[in-house]
Amino acid sequence: MVSALDRKLLRDLWRMRGQVLAIALVLAAATATFVMSTGVHGSLTETRDAYYERNTFADVFATMTRAPRSVIGRVAAIPGVQRVQGSISQYATLDFPERNEPVRALIESVDESGRNPINRITLTSGRLPRRGQAGEVVVDEAFATANVREPGDRLDALIYGTRQSLTIVGIGLAPNHIYAMAPGDLIPDNTRFGIFWMGEQALEAATDRTQAINTLAVTLQRGASEADVIRQIDTIIAPYGGTGAYGRDEHLSHAFLDNELMQLEAMTRVIPPVFLLVAVFLVYIVLGRMIRTERTQIGLLKAFGYSDAAVGWHYLKFALAIALLASVLGTLGGAWMGRAMTGLYAEYYRFPFLVYRISPSVFLGAAALSLGAAALGALGGMRSAIRLNPAVAMSPPPPPVYRAGLVERLGHRAGFTAIGHMIARHIARWPGRSAITVFGVALSLALLFATMQFLDASRTMIDSFFLRGQGQDLTVTLVEPRREDALHALRQIPGVLRAEPTRALAVRLSNGNRHERTALESAMPGSQLTARIDADGSAIALPPAGLMLSRQLADQLGLRAGERVQVELLGGRRTTTMMPVASIVNEFVGARAYAAESTLEALARDGSPVGAVLLRVDPARQGEILTRLKDMPLVLGVTERDASVRLFEDMIDDNLYTMLFFYVSFASAIAVGVVYNSARILFAEREHELATLRVLGYFRSEVGVVLLGELALLICAAVIPGCLIGYWMAQLMTDMFSSDLFRLPFAPSRASFGWSIVIVMTAAMATALLVARGVSRLDMVAVLKARD
C-alpha cells in the first residue's frame, strides 16, 4: 500500500517529468562516464593482469649485441631473480611482391617445444615452429588479420642480410607485444609491422648467433628489489654490448598500456565531478523552488501531525528518485559506451581476449555518486522545509522584495524599458539561481572546449612532430652503424634528392641518483631534414657542444640548462663522461636527448657515424626507390613519414571523433539540463506576470522576450567564464594526460572556442525556446482570477 505522501511524491515526479528528466540526464552523464571509464579501466587492468599472469610477462628486460647462452645461468644466480629467458630478437624486412611500401617484422626466437618460461605465446591457430624446420614462423594475430595471412601461407623476408622464405605455421600473440609498433612510429600499423616468432635453432642460424642470445627477460621473486637486479644484470651483460636492463615501466608495450590506463583514470577524476557539481546545483534550485511553491502544503502536513523528519524525508526522496533514475540510465549508457571503447582498444592493443566486464562495485560506486550528489543538492531545500513553522507556512508568502541596487542604477543610465527593468531586476533578485545558471552553462562550455581542444593538440602534434620536425620523406634504418659509404650508396639511387645521416647512441644519463636510459640523437651540421621544434613552434638549433635535452627528460633528471649531466655510453665501449646541458627543448614526444654529430663522434669514437639515413625523394619516384631499398642488404627498415602522418590522422578520426561525439552530447546535456530547469522555474515564477503583460496588450513575441531575454543574458554571461574555466580545465587535462611517453601540446585554437560556444549556445537557446513556447499556452483569464 503506497502512502498518501508517497503518492504525492510519484505525482510530483510525473508532473515535473521534464525537469526530473533534465536533471537525471546530467546525473546520468556523470554515471555514464564513471561507469565507462572505471569499467574500461577495470576490464583492461584485469585482462592485462590475467594475461601477464597466464603467459608470465617478464619484470626486467635487457638487450645486448650478442652474448653467449651462458649469461642466462649467471643472471639466474642473481638473488631475487626467479626465472630467466634468453632469446634472439631481430628486425627483418618482409617482401610482399604486390606491395612496395616497406613492411617490417620483429622476429623473436621461441623454444620449439613450447617450454618458454617467460613471455609465452598464446596460439590462436596452428602450431609452434618445429625443430629443424627452418623458415617456420608464428605470426602475430593483428598482423595476420590486417594482411590476410593464415597458416600455410608463405612469404619472403630479408633477415640479417639474407633473403629467406618463411612459412606461417601458426597465429598467436604474446604479453610483451600487447602494443607493438615499429621503432620511430607513434601508433601501431598492423599492415606494415608485425611480430614473428621463429624456432630458436632456425633464428640462431638465420642471424649467425649459434648458442648466442641478444635479449634477456627476467621475472623477479616477490619482494625482490628491481633496481638491485637491474644493476647486477648490467654488470653481467656490459661486456656483451648491453644497453642497460630496464623494468616494465620502460617496456614500450607495457608503458603505452599504462599510459592509456592513466588517461582513463584522469578522465574519471575530471569529468564526472563536473557533472555531479552541476547536478547538485540543479537539484538545489529545483527543490528550492518546489518547496517555495508547496509552502502551504508543507504547513498543512505539519499541522496534520507529520513530523519535520517525515517532511524532510519526503523531499529527500524526490531527489533520490531522480538519482535512481539517473543511475539506471547512466549505467546503461556507460555500459554501452564502455563496450564501444573496449572495441576501440581491441584495435590497438593485442589481447587474446578483451571482455568488457563491469564489476558490481562499479555499479554501486556510480549509484552512490549520483545518490550522494542528489542528496547534497537536496540538503538546502530539506532544511527550509524542516524549519518551516506550520502557522507561518499556511499564510501567503511575503511578496518578493525588489530594491534599487547596482543593476538598477546601471539600468537607469542605460535607459532600460520597463521590460528591461523586469529582466535585470529578476536576475538581481535571485542572484544565487542566476549564478547557478551562468555557472552551469559555463561548465558545459568548459567541458566541451576542454575536450575539443584535444583535436588542436593532435594537430599541433602532427605539425610539430611530423611536418616540421621531420623534413624527410623516408627514414632508412641500417642494420648496424656504418661509415659514410652507406650514405653514398643511398645518394646514388635515382630520385633521391637529399640524404642526411643521423645516429642514435644508447646512453644512460645520470644526475645524482636519478638515471634515465635514452638514445642520444644527432643530426649533421646544417641539416635540412631534421629540426627540434619547441612548444611555441620555433626550431631550436643543436648546441655546438654539450647536450640538448627535451623538457620531459630534463624534468625526470631534475636538470636545468647550464648544469652538468653524467653520460654513460651503453653497448660497445662503456665510457662515462660529464657533459654540460646546453639547452632544453620543449618537445611533445618522448624523453629525448640530442647532440651535434661531432659530440656523438667524440663519445662513440668508432668512426661509423651513420645509424640511419634520412631521405628526401622525388615523390614520383618514391615507389621505385622503395623497391630498390628493399633489396639493399644494409637496410634494416624504411619508414615513410606520410604513412605515419596518415596513420595518426586515421587514429584521430576514429578515436577522437568518437570521443568528441560523446562529449558534445554530454556537454549539451549539461547546457540543456541547466537551461531547461532555469527556464521552467523562471516561467513558473513569472507566469502571472507574463499573463498580465499579455492582457495589457503585449504580443506573444514581446512577452517571450521577458523570458528569453533573461535566459539569453545569463547564457551570454556564461561565455567568458566558460572560456576561462575551459582554458584552465584543458590545461589540467593536458597535464593529466601527459606521460613519459608523450606530452600533449596545449594549443587551443580560436575555432575550438568558437565551436564550443556555438554548440553550447545553440543547445541552451533551443532549450529556452522550447520552454518559451509555453507563452502561447498562457491562460490569461485563469491567471488573473487567482491571487499570485
Next chain:
Amino acid sequence: MNQDPPAAAEHTPTSERALLAFSGTELRKIYRTGETEVHALRGIDLAIPQGELQVFLGPSGSGKSTLLNIIGGLDRPTSGTLYYEDIELSALGDRELTRFRRAHVGFIFQFYNLIPSLTAEENVRLVTDISENPMPAADALDLVGLADRRDHYPAQLSGGEQQRVAVARAVAKQPGVLLCDEPTGALDSATGVRVLETLARANRELGTTVLIITHNAGIAAMANRVLHFLDGRIARELVNPNPIEPGQITW
C-alpha cells in the same frame, strides 16, 4: 422593465454602430472540461453606448466575467458576433485581439496584477511604452493621487495604493474602454471610493466607456446603466437617469 437591446445588430449600419462602444448578437460561450459542457453565456445581445459607465451585477457563475473577458478580447465567444465600434472582435485572431487590447482596452482587476519588480511609474510605463497616444506616466499617477509614490515598488504600497497604480496604468493609454473586474473587491470602503472616483473621472473627463463587475450593489448607483446577469443571460437592464457621485455610495 426588460429593455431589449437594439434588435438585429447585424443590420445596424456602421454609422449607427459607431455610437455604440460594443454591440453583440447571440453571444454564446461554452467551456468544455472533460466530458462536461458549461454554458457560460447563453445567447446574449448587447449594445453598450460610448461613454457610458455600466455596472454588471449577478451571482458567481452568472456569466458577467465571461462576457467582460470576451469584450476585453481575452477570450472569444463560441458563437455570435461582437463589434467594438466597427471592429468585429468575434472575427479576430489572437494577434489582432492583442492589438485591440493594446490600442483600446484598459483592465483593472481585483488583485491589481502589478509587476512586483517594477516601480509604480514603471508599471504605468509598461503600458505607455506600447500605446499610440498615451499620457505621460507621471500624469497618470498624478490623476490617481500617487505622484509622490512613483518610485515605490508594489510591495512598498498599500492595497488601495496598488489598485490606484493599476487604475493609473489602465487610464494612461487613454483607452476607449475601461474594464474593471471587482476593482474594489479587496479594498476597504474609503480606498474603494477613491478608486471609483478615479474611474468616474476618467469616464467624465476622457469620455471613456467604463464597465464594472461587482458584487457590491451599492456601486450600481453611480452607473448610467446596470445589467443584471443570471444563468448566462442578461436578466434585466436598468437605466439610471441620475447617477450619483462615488462619494455618496452607501458601501
